[in-house]
Amino acid sequence: MSGARRLLAGLNRRPRLAAAALLGPGTLWLLLFFFVPIAVVFAYSFMTRGVYGGVTGGFTLEHYRRFLDPLYLGVLRRTVALAVSCTVLCLVVGYPVAYTIARAGRWKHLLLFLIVVPLWTSFLVRTYALIFLLRDTGFVNAVLLALGVVREPLVLLYTPGAVLAGLVYGYLPLMVLPIYVSLEKLDPTLLEAAEVLGARPLARFWRITLPLSAPGVVAGAMLVFIPALGAFLTPDLLGGAKQMMVGTLVQNQFGGARNWPFGSAVSFILMAVVLVAVLAYLRLRDRAPMEAVA
């Protein structure tokens, strides 16, 4: 114990050593088990597929070339379109919700808690709950049949609509939270000033509230867009096998198809699209407050 004590006291007199000692284990872990694996994926994406599903060395661009096939480009296009639709829907639904929470007074904390809970509830369980609701003999159809709204059960599950609904249901809180944060920070005296100066409610919203909450909107859009782009569970469970997405394509290459190099190449293309989204976010974020002021 006294040895450890001396060591700690010694470290405290050498701040650079102390910083290195504090950072070392954690950054090493991230390096070994986050960054190195990504590099391994990159390396695999240029290798040749082996006979039994493994890889053999050598350098080839065939997997990236294969992705240019209209079939796979269609998968990418469909995935991006789905992620964009999901983001737009989350924004349209999430903005009014965030706005209400920000002005909910004493209910604010409870409402925030209710927004956060789904985020940390198992995504799998929530998706399964949707299956339970939407399948032919599920809860929604049972209610509709009992009320006499429909005569035949509706086909709700395993449709593109189900996948989109599942994604919006899953990621809505990620949109609401950052918008809420930026609305919360908004200085109410600005709105009062505008009112005194004769701006109508709609004008106050368009010219003050919306521009000032733009950073939250942009952050929320990125938080929703990225996981929607890489979604694998939702298209897999709610879309059935019909709707191939980039996420399910990657999973297939590592599961049934056992084509690791092609799966790696697709993963890297996915990472590239995400990177473009992040860069676009950073540019927008740096510009957003300027517009608000102008």
Next chain:
Amino acid sequence: MRRLPRSLVAFTALCFVLLHLPVLVLAVFSLNRSRFSVQWTGFTLEWYRRLLERQDILAALRVSLTVGAVSTLVATVLGTMIALALARHRFRGRTLLEGLLYLPIVTPEIVVGISLLLLFATLHMALGISTIVVAHVAFSVSFVTVVVRARLEGMDRTLEEAALTLGADEVATFRRVTLPLLSPGILAGALLAFTMSIDDFVITFFVSGPGSTTLPVLIYSMARRTIEPTINAVSTVLVVVTTVLIFFFDRLTRGRGPREGTL
């Protein structure tokens, strides 16, 4: 404060209902006697009793708890150390490190999962509990760092300075002043790491092997095959546990801005 338009309140209420209804319905029907239909045929705890008889579910629960406990411990220690370094030390590459810490948070889960799978395959490491722990630590360290750091930023440093002035050495100051002040942040980070660990499906799916099935991976394979009330029951247990954990996380981080509390 101006009153909100009624239509806005109604819309928000509808969204909250839709956000929570599916899981609530799932939980209610875990108490339904009928095995196949969604007709309510009476209250029963039969499906929960059956959980205790299912060896596969109990084994998965053991794996989930073991992985959760070990990975939380490691991630909390490592994440707290990084947070301390970032908050208290100036060093070269600090901004770069901060940026890199956010990378695991924005990388699609499926990419993290397959990249670890490829690493373990390349190293000829057998997939099992240890590979799951390694993966869970890798994705939760960043989150712990963010939470603990938020607490550190809000901490009053004069207390530590006072302790040092009054003759306590650095070690005593750290143990008797810094650590107790920091403990709610550390506990919140640990709760978050544990919640993420027992909930994670996508990454675990790729790095778990035969005999190391976690609860979410088991639920997935069950849900793909059939719909049965035991899935509802085990899902409900998982949801209740995480909700309680998040409730405590919320209590620990409350009152210091919405950002930290909600992450």
